[in-house]
Amino acid sequence: MTDVKKELASNQTVLLLMPSTQYNEVILSTMKKLSGKSIVYITLNKTSDSLTELFKKNKLNLENVVFIDAISKTIKKTPDQADGAFFCSSPGALTEISLVISKFLKHNFDYLIFDSLTNLLIYEKKSPVAKFISSLINKIKISKTKAVFYALGVEEQGELIKQTSTFVDKVVQTDKLKKQK
């Protein structure tokens, strides 16, 4: 399994490409590797409650983890913020998500996890998504936070992945994805 912590030791921004079959395994192993550090976790497809449930089941310490959850509000009545989570209106609300992330970057979190680029494209067109990613990575680069962006290695999103590859310091493919190719 790819050691994200090691990759982030020498790179500030990493794009982690994985096959969908490995997704759950990767999100867990990354959290395990970064455990104990302050993390801002942006989720676009699992509610923060479901991630909390998953991570706690795997005995991960979430004390220093804050979620920016852009999905819960779309399916249930949700406040703007709760214990350890800030809620954005939807995964397509790029400006809102960007503003919330900017606020967090000012607090010098050790790591930012963006889960995931793949989900952004479900809700928005390629062009605004590419602009959003480019602007976000620029903001990260002037902060002290290190970031990992997840993306599924799906062909339909090749263009966005190529574009994002030019913005990040390193692109890492999980072993299984390499084998698939």
Add this chain to the structure above:
Amino acid sequence: MAKTVMVVDDERDNITTVKAVLEKEGYNVLTAISGDDCLKKVKAGAKPDLILMDIMMPGTPVREIIPKLTGIKVAYLSVVRTSEEEKEDLMKSKNIVDFIQKPFDIEDLVKTVKKILG
């Protein structure tokens, strides 16, 4: 008499696929592209025995549409991963009969529809 299923999804590809499969199984299939569209069609007289409703669509939130569909069985289709507690909460409405996680196997979907509609 054939039972009627309404497929409500903002992704037209999903509607097309599910509609084709359910029609092949002998169901009458109605479609709608949002919760609002579904409600409009029900108010106009559509009487589905089951609604397969994507949980996240543009327009009025689905959670506000469900209570207005009194007496009609609804199964959620969800790309969103939720916690067990959230799922239980979502299933609390009287007319919600199932929660189907996307992406689903089309054969499983047919089995679920058959189970619900008898």
